[in-house]
Amino acid sequence: SEQSDRLSVFLLTGIYRFEGSNAMFIDPVRILNRSYTRFRVLPSAYYSRFFDSIADNSTETQNNCSRNSKKRKRNKKKEKSQNLNPREQIADQRHQEVRSMLLKAHEALIESSEFLEIVMNLRNDGCDKEKCETNVISQDTELDFVEVGSVWQAPLYEITLNFHQDEMMEKNAGFPLIQFYEQRVVQVFNNLVANEGSSDVEAEFLNHRYIVPKKSCFYMSDLGKIHNLIPAESDRGFNLIVIDPPWENSSAHQKLKYRTLPNRYFLSLPIKQFTHTVGSLVALWVTNKEKLRSFVENELFPKWGVKYAATFYWLKVKADGLLISELDLFHHRPYECVLLGYCHRDDMNSEHLLRLNHVPNNQVFISVPGDYSRKPPIGELLLEYVPGFRPARSIELFSREMIADWTSWGNEPLHFQDSRYFLRK
Numbered sequence: 001s002e003q004s005d006r007l008s009v010f011l012l013t014g015i016y017r018f019e020g021s022n023a024m025f026i027d028p029v030r031i032l033n034r035s036y037t038r039f040r041v042l043p044s045a046y047y048s049r050f051f052d053s054i055a056d057n058s059t060e061t062q063n064n065c066s067r068n069s070k071k072r073k074r075n076k077k078k079e080k081s082q083n084l085n086p087r088e089q090i091a092d093q094r095h096q097e098v099r100s101m102l103l104k105a106h107e108a109l110i111e112s113s114e115f116l117e118i119v120m121n122l123r124n125d126g127c128d129k130e131k132c133e134t135n136v137i138s139q140d141t142e143l144d145f146v147e148v149g150s151v152w153q154a155p156l157y158e159i160t161l162n163f164h165q166d167e168m169m170e171k172n173a174g175f176p177l178i179q180f181y182e183q184r185v186v187q188v189f190n191n192l193v194a195n196e197g198s199s200d201v202e203a204e205f206l207n208h209r210y211i212v213p214k215k216s217c218f219y220m221s222d223l224g225k226i227h228n229l230i231p232a233e234s235d236r237g238f239n240l241i242v243i244d245p246p247w248e249n250s251s252a253h254q255k256l257k258y259r260t261l262p263n264r265y266f267l268s269l270p271i272k273q274f275t276h277t278v279g280s281l282v283a284l285w286v287t288n289k290e291k292l293r294s295f296v297e298n299e300l301f302p303k304w305g306v307k308y309a310a311t312f313y314w315l316k317v318k319a320d321g322l323l324i325s326e327l328d329l330f331h332h333r334p335y336e337c338v339l340l341g342y343c344h345r346d347d348m349n350s351e352h353l354l355r356l357n358h359v360p361n362n363q364v365f366i367s368v369p370g371d372y373s374r375k376p377p378i379g380e381l382l383l384e385y386v387p388g389f390r391p392a393r394s395i396e397l398f399s400r401e402m403i404a405d406w407t408s409w410g411n412e413p414l415h416f417q418d419s420r421y422f423l424r425k
């Protein structure tokens with residue numbers, strides 16, 4: 001049946017498109033796994049939140065429910081009595097405009113009971129419980145790259161890449177498998193570190209192990225050094241640029257996780273210089289704050305030379321499929337937005353300009369969030385709107401992870417490459 005076709009596509013790709021809807025559900029673990037050959041992303045390490053509330057024991061669940069609904073009622077009361085200032089009113093208006101569209105998307109998920117069963121089990125997908133859990137408990141602390149990168153010795157630090165390649169020797173029928181090992185030691189900060197191979201690389205840095213996907217590279221530096229990534233020739237530029245800036249945020253929790261930057265710093269990002277001669281699709285993650293939205297529309301996109309095209313929505317659900325917070329909660333919306341636009345170089349020919357695809361507005365992708373402020377990998381969902389050639393030349397700015405065929409830049413692009421997030425196949 002059609003339903004089971006869609007299920008098997010999901011199991012393969014991590015993308016489930018709801019019928020007759022602008023919505024899809026995505027499993028970041030499955031999407032990320034396509035970047036790896038010898039390792040796979042540990043689902044229990046990715047899904048570090050939003051699975052705990054779903055207890056096997058039904059009384060526990062009931063308790064949670066009633067507690068939540070009490071809290072909700074309280075919040076609702078608070079909200080009603082709250083007078084929105086003019087800026088908040090605009091934000092609320094934006095919300096009202098997409099509200100029913102988001103509800104419809106969510107309904108599509110809730111109505112797919114067979115699929116919800118799969119969602120509920122994403123956390124212990126394909127690995128026996130014991131193995132998954134022992135790995136997560138590993139207590140060694142993660143490296144703080146920002147700290148390590150700011151000491152005077154930083155330029156001297158090196159990372160060791162252990163290349164491993166299995167190559168089929170067709171001619172040699174008796175011994176078809178040949179294994180290559182090669183070790184490379186390179187400067188880790190302010191340097192483009194690449195794995196051009198078609199197999200994962202295990203890397204070592206300061207007694208930590210990182211898994212580097214096939215055909216990927218990273219440049220780990222502060223914003224001040226980003227210009228080193230501008231390609232010397234414009235036909236070496238990128239046609240897909242994803243950006244998740246460290247926007248300033250009033251939330252105390254976020255402040256602890258990474259440093260933020262005032263908006264004016266992002267004006268100088270060299271988006272146009274990064275853009276390939278065929279143009280680029282630019283995807284920018286934003287918060288729901290109106291001040292930020294108007295900054296992007298009125299200052300940032302114009303300064304970058306990006307023409308706004310559409311908005312996509314990331315709707316966040318818990319493992320049981322319910323929204324992580326109430327849709328109408330003003331300060332805790334269960335969704336985030338990606339603003340999409342096209343950038344073209346001044347030296348781009350008009351033939352290419354005409355061919356910039358049109359992105360449909362209001363696409364919704366639903367997923368269970370991973371770690372705090374970790375965004376789902378949306379590159380693949382954007383691919384059909386990327387101008388020019390395939391495979392796309394893609395770059396992620398302020399990245400904390402690596403993906404096959406992508407360049408990752410930020411001050412901690414190895415963060416989620418820590419071996420604690422992986423299982424050996």
Ligand code: SAM
Nearest residue numbers: 222223244245246258259374375398400410411
């Ligand atoms: N998209 C990422 C993910 O899904 O995990 C999250 C990115 S987070 C919003 C912003 C990132 O920008 C953080 O990793 C932070 O360390 C980094 N960052 C903050 N200040 C920076 C700077 N001056 N230069 C480079 N990166 C910086």
